[in-house]
Amino acid sequence: MGYLLRKLCFTIALGAAVHAAAHPTDGDTAQFVTTRLAVTGAVQHALNLSVADLRQLPAQKLGELPLLRQGGANAGQLANLKGVRLRDLLEQAAVVSRDHNDVKKMVVIATASDGYKVVFSWSELFNSPVGEGVLVYFEKDGQPLGDDEGRIAMVSSKDIRSGPRHVKWLQSIEVKKIAE
Numbered sequence: 001m002g003y004l005l006r007k008l009c010f011t012i013a014l015g016a017a018v019h020a021a022a023h024p025t026d027g028d029t030a031q032f033v034t035t036r037l038a039v040t041g042a043v044q045h046a047l048n049l050s051v052a053d054l055r056q057l058p059a060q061k062l063g064e065l066p067l068l069r070q071g072g073a074n075a076g077q078l079a080n081l082k083g084v085r086l087r088d089l090l091e092q093a094a095v096v097s098r099d100h101n102d103v104k105k106m107v108v109i110a111t112a113s114d115g116y117k118v119v120f121s122w123s124e125l126f127n128s129p130v131g132e133g134v135l136v137y138f139e140k141d142g143q144p145l146g147d148d149e150g151r152i153a154m155v156s157s158k159d160i161r162s163g164p165r166h167v168k169w170l171q172s173i174e175v176k177k178i179a180e
């Protein structure tokens with residue numbers, strides 16, 4: 001096989017593997033279920049919280065939220081959620097900033113147990129209307145979250161299309177300064 005052909009095959013195989021990892025099939029989702037959430041990185045107090053710990057923070061509720069995919073297609077909806085604001089978690093962990101311009105160069109990376117990741121900027125969370133709607137949630141219809149997204153998940157309810165930043169099986173939150 002010529003070099004280019006081999007390279008092409010490798011690229012296709014890799015693409016398929018990455019795609020499979022990002023879209024676990026229903027039925028084998030139990031392996032992704034998370035029961036604790038770590039808050040790490042540029043924070044004064046790293047946190048490792050159970051659902052019971054999350055319940056100690058001020059509760060937020062979310063009624064109904066249609067989910068749209070990145071391309072605009074319908075991806076169902078979320079309803080009757082209970083959780084806490086990501087902002088409140090970050091305030092508890094206390095973001096480290098040496099001077100008042102540091103936070104403007106920080107991002108918050110949310111990682112799920114299947115490797116899915118989404119990013120927020122500090123400014124988006126603390127200085128824009130988006131922050132108000134970013135909910136780390138653990139309850140739906142008064143019940144713990146099912147294996148399809150639980151036991152801890154997150155959604156950015158003020159996004160134009162809220163499918164992409166609906167993070168199932170949320171595992172960690174990392175605060176990181178990405179520019180000097």
Ligand SMILES: Nc1nc2c(c(=O)[nH]1)N[C@H]1C(S)=C(S)[C@@H](COP(=O)(O)O)O[C@H]1N2
Pocket residue numbers: 021022023024068069070075112113114116163164165166167168169
């Ligand atoms: N943990 C995790 N959450 C995720 C994803 C993922 O691959 N893993 N995909 C996201 C995307 S891009 C969309 S549109 C919604 C809907 O995903 P679905 O394909 O499972 O319906 O979940 C989001 N949350």
Ligand SMILES: [Mo]
Pocket residue numbers: 069070071163164
């Ligand atoms: Mo998506």
